Amino acid sequence: MHNLLHYLENACISLAVISGFLMMCLTAGDALGRYVLDSPIIGAYEITESYLMIMSIFLGACYAYREGAYVRVTFFIDRMPRRVKTVLNYFAQLFICVLSAALFVAAIKMAVNIFLRGEKLYIFKGIPLWPAYAVVALGFFFMSLRMVLDLTLVKDEKSSLFK
Numbered sequence: 001m002h003n004l005l006h007y008l009e010n011a012c013i014s015l016a017v018i019s020g021f022l023m024m025c026l027t028a029g030d031a032l033g034r035y036v037l038d039s040p041i042i043g044a045y046e047i048t049e050s051y052l053m054i055m056s057i058f059l060g061a062c063y064a065y066r067e068g069a070y071v072r073v074t075f076f077i078d079r080m081p082r083r084v085k086t087v088l089n090y091f092a093q094l095f096i097c098v099l100s101a102a103l104f105v106a107a108i109k110m111a112v113n114i115f116l117r118g119e120k121l122y123i124f125k126g127i128p129l130w131p132a133y134a135v136v137a138l139g140f141f142f143m144s145l146r147m148v149l150d151l152t153l154v155k156d157e158k159s160s161l162f163k
Contacts, residue, residue: 002149009066009142012059019055023048043123050121054132058139065143066160086155093147093154093161100144107137 030044064070077088111133119129150159 005142005145005149009062012139012142013063016056016060019052023052023056026052046121046123050129051132055135058136061139062142062146065146068160070161089154089157089162093151093159096161097144097147100140100147104137104140104144107133107140111137
């Protein structure tokens with residue numbers, strides 16, 4: 001299970017990097033066109049905002065969790081006895097698992113709602129908006145799965161949440 005998840009996370013991070021690069025190129029091209037040629041790229045902002053930025057952030061969220069990139073304030077917990085510290089770490093891990101799972105469910109509901117309403121991009125009427133929300137759900141799904149798998153690592157403080 002860990003190997004499959006690791007492979008899927010790497011595929012997601014590759015897509016996040018590609019979308020970040022495309023976002024950079026599209027934004028730079030739009031700025032160049034707008035200020036030098038007086039002809040901006042039509043829909044550049046909308047594509048960046050509705051797809052590329054979402055893919056960059058949410059497909060990379062699981063990788064960020066795996067690498068310990070989340071902020072933690074440990075001033076209080078570090079001064080606790082080992083047993084209390086372990087209990088608090090389990091509580092933190094369970095809380096973040098539940099929170100991530102709730103955000104996953106909310107993203108699915110939002111994607112389904114937008115799909116049923118048939119919402120599309122404003123400028124490009126043929127491009128639906130629901131896939132962007134599905135990407136949000138996918139990012140939270142992989143992150144939730146990684147967090148649940150990390151529950152067994154909390155006692156030894158090897159969970160990605162505590163890096």
